[in-house]
Amino acid sequence: xxxxxxxxxxxxxxxxxxxxxxxxxxxxxxxxxxxxxxxxxxxxxxxxxxxxxxxxxxxxxxxxxxxxxxxxxxxxxxxxxxxxxxxxxxxxxxxxxxxxxxxxxxxxxxxxxxxxxxxxxxxxxxxxxxxxxxxxxxxxxxxxxxxxxxxxxxxxxxxxxxxxxxxxxxxxxxxxxxxxxxxxxxxxxxxxxxxxxxxxxxxxxxxxxxxxxxxxxxxxxxxxxxxxxxxxxxxxxxxxxxxxxxxxxxxxxxxxxxxxxxxxxxxxxxxxxxxxxxxxxxxxxxxxxxxxxxxxxxxxxxxxxxxxxxxxxxxxxxxxxxxxxxxxxxxxxxxxxxxxxxxxxxxxxxxxxxxxxxxxxxxxxxxxxxxxxxxxxxxxxxxxxxxxxxxxxxxxxxxxxxxxxxx
Amino acid sequence: xxxxxxxxxxxxxxxxxxxxxxxxxxxxxxxxxxxxxxxxxxxxxxxxxxxxxxxxxxxxxxxxxxxxxxxxxxxxxxxxxxxxxxxxxxxxxxxxxxxxxxxxxxxxxxxxxxxxxxxxxxxxxxxxxxxxxxxxxxxxxxxxxxxxxxxxxxxxxxxxxxxxxxxxxxxxxxxxxxxxxxxxxxxxxxxxxxxxxxxxxxxxxxxxxxxxxxxxxxxxxxxxxxxxxxxxxxxxxx
Numbered sequence: 045x046x047x048x049x050x051x052x053x054x055x056x057x058x059x060x061x062x063x064x065x066x067x068x069x070x071x072x073x074x075x076x077x078x079x080x081x082x083x084x085x086x087x088x089x090x091x092x093x094x095x096x097x098x099x100x101x102x103x104x105x106x107x108x109x110x111x112x113x114x115x116x117x118x119x120x121x122x123x124x125x126x127x128x129x130x131x132x133x134x135x136x137x138x139x140x141x142x143x144x145x146x147x148x149x150x151x152x153x154x155x156x157x158x159x160x161x162x163x164x165x166x167x168x169x170x171x172x173x174x175x176x177x178x179x180x181x182x183x184x185x186x187x188x189x190x191x192x193x194x195x196x197x198x199x200x201x202x203x204x205x206x207x208x209x210x211x212x213x214x215x216x217x218x219x220x221x222x223x224x225x226x227x228x229x230x231x232x233x234x235x236x237x238x239x240x241x242x243x244x245x246x247x248x249x250x251x252x253x254x255x256x257x258x259x260x261x262x263x264x265x266x267x268x269x270x271x272x273x274x275x276x277x278x279x280x281x282x283x284x285x286x287x288x289x290x291x292x293x294x295x296x297x298x299x300x301x302x303x304x305x306x307x308x309x310x311x312x313x314x315x316x317x318x319x320x321x322x323x324x325x326x327x328x329x330x331x332x333x334x335x336x337x338x339x340x341x342x343x344x345x346x347x348x349x350x351x352x353x354x355x356x357x358x359x360x361x362x363x364x365x366x367x368x369x370x371x372x373x374x375x376x377x378x379x380x381x382x383x384x385x386x387x388x389x390x391x392x393x394x395x396x397x398x399x400x401x402x403x404x405x406x407x408x409x410x411x412x413x414x415x416x417x418x419x420x421x422x423x424x425x426x427x428x429x430x431x432x433x434x435x436x437x438x439x440x441x442x443x444x445x446x447x448x449x450x451x
Numbered sequence: 452x453x454x455x456x457x458x459x460x461x462x463x464x465x466x467x468x469x470x471x472x473x474x475x476x477x478x479x480x481x482x483x484x485x486x487x488x489x490x491x492x493x494x495x496x497x498x499x500x501x502x503x504x505x506x507x508x509x510x511x512x513x514x515x516x517x518x519x520x521x522x523x524x525x526x527x528x529x530x531x532x533x534x535x536x537x538x539x540x541x542x543x544x545x546x547x548x549x550x551x552x553x554x555x556x557x558x559x560x561x562x563x564x565x566x567x568x569x570x571x572x573x574x575x576x577x578x579x580x581x582x583x584x585x586x587x588x589x590x591x592x593x594x595x596x597x598x599x600x601x602x603x604x605x606x607x608x609x610x611x612x613x614x615x616x617x618x619x620x621x622x623x624x625x626x627x628x629x630x631x632x633x634x635x636x637x638x639x640x641x642x643x644x645x646x647x648x649x650x651x652x653x654x655x656x657x658x659x660x661x662x663x664x665x666x667x668x669x670x671x672x673x674x675x676x677x678x679x680x681x682x683x684x685x686x687x688x689x
Contacts, residue, residue, distance in 0.1 A: 364503070365538070366530065
């Protein structure tokens with residue numbers, strides 16, 4: 045039998061009963077399409093988080109109090125837990141280090157904020173005028189905290205669009221209005237541009253006030269919760285990080301670096317942490333979807349066994365005209381593989397459509413990689429081979445005399 | 452040229468042994484038209500399976516064109532069937548939902564020596580040989596009469612140019628008239644083309660169409676008309 049012969053026989057056989065073929069393929073179609081859809085959601089989430097983080101500045105180093113952890117987990121937990129970084133540390137970093145372009149220290153607290161009749165509980169960040177530059181933040185209306193504000197301990201605030209909606213209503217101009225933070229009156233002088241994105245220090249839901257004001261009225265001391273350091277360029281990141289570490293160790297009089305009372309993290313570290321988490325998440329989703337593939341494969345095996353039994357006489361006939369065991373098993377194996385591969389093609393198309401649809405609704409971003417599509421094809425063909433093997437072998441092993449007599 | 456020497460076949464069902472054939476011997480020359488006749492249970496089917504290389508004997512030798520095919524492996528037997536044997540069965544001769552042409556080409560598909568292009572040509576020739584009208588070539592088996600189906604089966608048995616055609620009760624499912632036409636076709640193939648044909652049957656009327664009748668009963672040959680002829684000839688000469 046030539047390859048074309050096998051393909052012809054397979055085609056005739058599968059199109060003989062189109063409904064049965066379609067129903068059997070369904071298992072694989074559902075399995076593959078759900079794997080593709082799941083993986084694309086996972087990969088989309090990963091790349092959107094990564095780009096989100098990157099948008100905050102790929103040349104950003106974050107310094108936080110507390111001992112360094114091995115895998116940088118729980119950046120949020122560290123906020124304000126320990127008190128080892130000071131405003132003076134931040135100033136020193138800006139002044140003394142050659143590879144540092146700008147420094148933006150933060151005093152971050154969660155407080156109750158009210159205005160006439162509305163209230164919200166949100167993050168209040170004490171910052172300097174360097175903050176927008178270092179953290180890639182843009183102003184929509186009004187202006188940001190100035191150096192003068194910082195010097196004068198002014199009670200001014202810049203709010204994000206989510207806070208605007210919560211306190212004043214969507215689209216209502218907040219400039220000039222008054223808000224009370226922990227019962228102290230602040231005047232709103234600016235509104236930030238919406239940055240969107242998932243969690244992670246979402247600036248839309250924050251209120252910015254001068255660093256000094258926060259220190260005096262809310263944290264009560266000179267300690268900062270975070271120092272954001274911007275390196276002069278991305279290539280200098282690692283070296284800049286080392287410079288910052290060395291400087292702080294010296295300032296804090298610590299000789300053994302393993303006993304540091306602060307930790308530094310650059311965006312690259314963060315991105316790789318997030319990647320590994322979403323990667324695990326994606327794998328888990330794919331595995332769950334993969335279970336349906338196994339079920340689909342069992343369905344294929346079942347149908348092939350039925351087909352083989354139904355075609356017992358035909359197998360006897362073929363053997364009587366000279367077909368060998370190998371010819372018979374190739375024929376039925378090819379049928380199984382063609383079935384699963386076609387199911388895979390339809391499944392990939394369907395999965396792609398689902399992923400596209402999800403993207404279009406704007407709920408989540410999805411992305412499909414060429415490698416995952418190729419993998420899907422490979423897996424579907426593989427399922428055909430694995431689950432078609434036993435029926436094919438059974439067909440080949442039939443005794444021609446008994447097969448011809450089969451009623 | 453077929454030489455059967457002391458063929459026995461024993462089937463084991465659990466502990467019980469059943470002797471289907473108990474020492475059968477005969478010779479068939481090229482170009483003979485032989486009928487093997489016997490009641491059901493006589494062992495004629497078993498004999499046919501061995502002659503057709505579908506099964507091997509428990510003991511004894513079967514020489515086909517000088518080659519001993521009595522001790523071959525499954526794959527080797529398949530090759531013998533592919534190259535040297537053509538079958539016509541009583542029923543279910545054709546692949547369902549498949550055209551007449553493709554059915555006739557079936558044996559050639561398993562022959563690497565035949566190109567795809569020449570398959571159809573050979574099938575057409577064989578179908579004409581078997582007396583089937585060209586108009587039916589693209590019909591499927593459910594569109595054919597019983598006699599036409601058997602013609603396709605005969606064509607298929609010819610297409611690989613076999614040394615031997617084995618017909619197992621080929622007229623069993625046909626009415627007398629159609630059956631006679633089919634048997635006449637066998638006679639024509641034998642007389643005009645010199646095909647060696649072995650016909651297995653339990654009906655004397657059918658067996659009469661052959662030149663020589665071998666009677667089988669209880670796994671043994673009871674009579675062989677060729678031997679009878681030889682004796683008659685011998686007596687005549689005397």
